[in-house]
Amino acid sequence: MVKTCGALFYRLDWLRLAIGLAAVLAALQWASGAARAVTFIEQAERLQHINAFLLDLRPGQPPRVPDETVLDFALEILPAPDIDNRVGAKDEPIASPAAIPRLRLRYITASGFMVGGTWNPDVEFEGYRAPWTGWEVGYRFVLAGLHTELRLFAISVQVVGPIADKGAEDEFDVYNRGGDLRLGVPLGTAMIYAGGGEGRSESTLRIESDGARLDAETTYTYILAGVGGEWGPMTFTYEQYWSEDYLQHYSISASVRF
């Protein structure tokens, strides 16, 4: 896996400088905070951060400024990596879904203002309920031929169900907010883009069986690179994320404009 990721890094040659710089910054931040070896508290927190980042509201689309005002409906799929749930000497029986599907709606004016949202109703599916609400606002503009978007987001997700024990009503609450910037090079109807952002994540895991309540909070940075193509009224996007130095995941989405 690391090899594939490395290859992707280097194939996008022109992105190397930006990504390289961000990686150096991330490494410096990591080195300054990680002199000690690992304790179970760090493992438990990291596990919680990873699950919180997977639910984040990342851009998910090229920063293209539309020719006319559009309403865009997207189905986004966020595959989750295999997560090592070992905390201390115990494998926490946390069941994470293989992928998270999400519907997103965006309204983008010809002058570049974007407002979007994603919602999931509070209905039970396979023993779980996961109501969420996410909002984003952005401004898109063309800067020296590069399509650019500056974006702010906030998302709050509640996952209720048998997270740690069969049949239990465990609860994982996440509130993430932040902002990002990305720049895209138009290549006909396609666009290659990259950017980065910073967010703040607060999450709480409540485990019914032992009454435990675990809180985790962190400020995180991420970089992203994506490619999107427009075919008629549809846009298809693949977006790769590198979050802190410990999570790599991506989204794919298909959207239709009106």
Added chain:
Amino acid sequence: MSKTMVERGGYLVAGLIILGALALAGCLEADTRGGEEPDEVVIQGTPTWDNGIGELLQLKCGVCHSVPPNKISPEGIPQTFDLNVQTTRSDGVLGAQDILTSIQFVVAEGIMPKEQATPLTDGEKSAIQAWDGS
């Protein structure tokens, strides 16, 4: 079916195929530090509270065994002793020295630290058994 619907269907299929190919190249990786070796307190010479035992018990036991309990302490954590201190506190809460035999028992039996906590290394276990409370 109208022509535009057929076209749209074509776009959809073409787009999904390309997305699928890209997704295969995608990176999915999460490093939880789950498989890593636990932090170890290495003690040279005779283990005493000031020579390693204090640091060891605070790191691997005191995070839970604190009075009042820490955020991370499980429910039902005993409130009669605190493993962050060596001797009886002024408020009567016992220190590690006061319950030395219980500590050595739970460690020898593998009852403590709890399964979900940072495990003790063999070196740390023998240091606890060799400690005389001083």
